[in-house]
Amino acid sequence: ATLAHQVRTPLSAALLYASNLGSSKLSDSARSKFQSKLVDRLNELERQVNDMLLMAKGRQEGMAESVTMDEIIGQVMANCEPIADKKHCQLVAEDTSNSLMLANANALSSAVNNLVMNSIEAGATKIKVSASETPEGLLLDVIDNGKGLEPSMQQQILEPFFTTKSQGTGLGLAVVQSVVHNHGGQIQLSCKPGMGCHIRLSFPHISKASDQEVMRG
DSSP: OHHHHHHHHHHHHHHHHHHHHTOTTOOHHHHHHHHHHHHHHHHHHHHHHHHHHHHHTTOGGGGOEEEEHHHHHHHHHHHHHHHHHHTTOEEEEESOOOOEEEEOHHHHHHHHHHHHHHHHHTTOSEEEEEEEEOSSOEEEEEEEOSOOOOGGGTTGGGSTTOOSSTTOOSOHHHHHHHHHHHTTOEEEEEEETTTEEEEEEEEOOOOHHHHHHHHHO
């Protein structure tokens, strides 16, 4: 069930790109563009399945590498933009950062995918994804104008199998929290009923020694 939840976003994007290829009005350049995007999303699916298997075996840390926050957000935008467009939701990336972090890029971007999809499902018409750096560490924020949450639910929503959706598995945010913790990070929720949610992921800086060790690996 966890794996199914993780692969849902790139699979949905791939299906949208594939359906666009069937249009008789499509130009050759547009067809080539959609084909390229479809292959990218299918490759993303393959990577996510491999990553989930590695995570299940407790080997995620061994797959860590130096990546920028920009690269993480880029993957999220590629996965989620077509779905947001279809739902008439404006998805924007603002204040992205080239700051380096030590991460499993595919697992982390997949976790952020889940946050964006939750925002879309909560009726958001605008979602902002941004990154920044502070003396304490790196921050990645997902801010939406959806239906929000009652204060009493903000801690419960992170627990496995707790969900406010009639068809939900209750695994999405629990997976996000697990991935964030595996990266030495923390997740904070700040939601107001009827006004949306602000979810902040915070991560520690990496030392040059850690960076070099990963690059050698």
